[in-house]
Amino acid sequence: MINFKNVYKYYKKDWVALNNVNLSIEKGQFNYLIGRSGAGKSTLMKMIYMELFPTEGEIEVAGYNTKSIKQNEIPMLRRKIGVIFQDFKLLKDRNVYDNVAFALQVTGEKYSNIRKKTLEALAAVKMSHKRNSFPYQLSGGEQQKVAIARAIIKEPFILIADEPTGNVDPEGTRDILELLFEINTRGTAILMATHDYSLIKKSVGKVIGLRDGKLVNPDDIFKMEFGGQQ
């Protein structure tokens, strides 16, 4: 599904973001990506939807390879990948419905399908009742749910979540996590970056540890952060 082969990424010449990363993410798997800020989590995620390319090595995603993908194939790849961010990235001048429908509108979805799919996605994240609200009228957790609806509306094979609960209160965090698990049970793989390790214990996913751009045993990270206690 997703394969990192000896991936290095340098920003400028002496700035290593990823250092020989070998990694594979399987279909339907739930993955946590942990590490401090600056460990290379975002870089790794951006490489999956080919926002960034490796300096060395190669990545294979859903049949596309970073070495051979053409510029006009990147949009096609991104339609198979859902992405959410810490800052939600919603359009402030559109209401919830339009924000979710946006992903279909701009990818040439048939007009008649847009309404049905949008309402389905909103129902999936339990935000149907707020479809006419604007982002500024919603809490952080609610905004993230809308972002999730937008990310899953094209039925991606993987949902990439970069610190999805970073701007969300504890109650919202619980909702978001439940939602991610639910999406996962329907067959969508999840890759969630976080440095809130308390979120991890409750789940059964695979944990990927990243420190200074290198893959490390996640237990080492726990030990370092909590002085040996997990």
Added chain:
Amino acid sequence: MIYIIQEAVKGFFKNKSMSFITIGIITISIFIFGLFIAGTANMLNVIKLAEDRIEMIVYLKDNLKAEEIKLLDEQIATILGVQQTEFVSKEQALENFKKEMSENSPLLSAFESNPLPASIKVTVSMAYKTPEYLREISEKIKLFSGVEDIDYGSEWIDDLDRIIKILFFIDIILGIIITLSSVFVVFNTIRLTVYARREQIDIMDLVGATETYIELPYIIEGIVHGLFGSLISTALLYSLFSFISTKIPNVIFLNSSLTVFMVFFGMILGFTGSFMSVKQCMNEIREVKRLEPVGKRKTLPRSVK
């Protein structure tokens, strides 16, 4: 496609003040450009009026026989660049002279006989009204027998030619400056409107919209802005010129094809402006993401603690 048009229309009305500013800037740019074009058109008109007056008079020797004059006339008519010839007899010349002078001028009564020579008026085709060709033609005519003298205002034609050349030079330089500056100003204004919506472009890029989908709404909007701007400025120019023409005769407004050109120029301006802006904006968004993320600087080789 529905989305693209919808988005273009929405963009137009959603950002009313930006649309207003863009149209305003395009209006001003096209207005200045139109002033320049109209100025050039009027300049060309004046030059044409001046060139129309260029004619060549071939004075004939006295006592030429009718056949000789006819032959000469025919010979002149065969020279390249000669459009038309017209024989003016001594009597006719005197008649014309009298007309110009007013009947009972004391000067006329001083003449006992007719002092004016017969002549052939030579009209030269427009394309040959340059100092070089006129000199060439006059030299050819001089070789014919029966020619006394030729007058085509050689001195002022050289002056006129020089003035026309200088005017053209200034005009072309001005034209380039005005065109470039309007492209620059319009480009920058449109760039502001595109940058105001860079978030949207960013998200479109993220969810897998193709470049056509991202760019087209902005480009359509740009063309529409250009169309409105050029229509308004054409209307303004038209009223300005109709006002001026009541004060100064011989002032002409743009003809219909130049008017169409102006409107077209406005649309081209809107198109290039928006096309370049949206391309640049997308490149910058992508560029920013490729820069190093916020965080500590790490150096190679590094050791794991």
